[in-house]
Amino acid sequence: MAHAPSMSAPSVASKPLRPPRTATWRRWVRRFRPTLSMLAAFSIALAAWQLASTYLVNPHLIPPPSAVASAAVPMFRSGEMLGHISISVVRVLIGFALGSALAIVVGVIMGRLRVVYELLDPVVEILRYLSPTAMIPIAVIWFGIGETSKYFLIFWGCFFFVLINTIAGVLRTPLARERAARCLGANRLQIFMLVVVPSAVPYIVTGMRIAMATSLMAIIPAEMLAADSGLGYLLQTAGMLVQTDRIFVALATISLIGFVLDRLFRVLVNRTLSRYMANVSAA
């Protein structure tokens, strides 16, 4: 990239009749390179998988992509998959929203009020090692196997990631920024709302992105052990019946949902919070 201008400049001067072709080509490659490389990566991976499971390994253990695709078609046609997907996604989104919202509120208070931080941080430090999976038995006892226990488990999985990032964001608000606001006449509440919370947004968003991925990891064991619907339940039943093709359909779907949810979250952040994400020191 660095030497592209110096390459094209003399060619424009010496051969004025057909210069732009390479430049156009370069621009085109530069523009679509991420898309093209992604397509290439998936094509090669799928081809390798197809070859390996046709010639190298037992296709009952690792069904080839073609077999997975043909198993997927009836599952999607019947509406079975859509049902599982929507149930799991709704559980994830509700738990994620509740966990993130509470974590942001608690996090900004903990980051700002020292007494609250001192009283809560040791407890957080102990509780955050309890994974959502570890909480499944008690969640079923508390909330039954209905939706509430799923919301609770996702909530549990999200809460600590968002909380810890929110606290870090609040604590890392530059002192100069707070002092500038004070000089400009802001009182404590105004500094908190107009300076500290906006300064913490990039950290909060990072925490939420991690939490979103964690939610999707947390929902599967919860549905495997304590549900009668959702992608985890589908995995569990397919596993008991040794239907490897259906297992692979479920696994591929989970990956895809994770990818799509993350992209949607990023688009949403870019649409609504982009000005808070600007990192001045990077410029």
Add this chain to the structure above:
Amino acid sequence: MLDVRDVTKVYGERGTEYVALDGINLRIGDGEFLCLLGASGCGKTTLLNILAGFEEPTAGSVTLKGRPINGAGPDRMLFFQDASEALFPWLSAAENVEFGLKLKGLSKSDRAAIVARYLKMVGLGNHAAKVPSQLSGGMRQRLQIARALAIEPEVLLMDEPFAALDALSRRRMHVELLNIWQQTRKTVVFVTHDIAEAIILADRVAVMNVGPASRVARIFSIDLDRPRHPGQQGFGALYDSIEAMIGGAAPGDSESERMAGARHN
């Protein structure tokens, strides 16, 4: 008049205490441009924070026009070296300037007029909609100046504001700051460790000796004509005597000999 009397600042507990400032006396006139000059660690920033109201002196007093300073307030605007930290990166240039005006409760049309006036004064009239990350380092410092001036403080307290800029931007900022100062006649207290910068800018240069227990070693009145430049008649001699003062070895100056002795204790 900003009056600093016997200001002493001691950090730490009894036994492990650290005396940062030991009896600072300064009288800074209205509209005066005073530079606080000294090596790193001499307590310049501590003194500036005390003037701003972010720290309290252990002993002594600071009054502005006879009123004792009690915490930070919009009559004294502290101005920071790192503009990317001090500015609000999610607000546009105009919104950064408007921030303090909103807090004052001014009407929208008043705010717009003031914002436009000060952005124009610092040469950012065409960059009102840009956010700080889209501005260069020098432009960010000018934005900080506009934001500070917009709330009409009586005193500007500047902590090595141009130390992070390249030499050319820095020279331009000196010219612009002096222009703005001559237009607005604010009192300026400007901290620097650059002797030439101090001579170019200031009416008076207060040289602080190296800490701990910093004091104002000597105050130089700079009577050179403006605009000043290093080739000017008298500039070099002034530079040399200030440098000798900072080195603690001005010959025949009893005050500085005492300071030189203090440094080696």
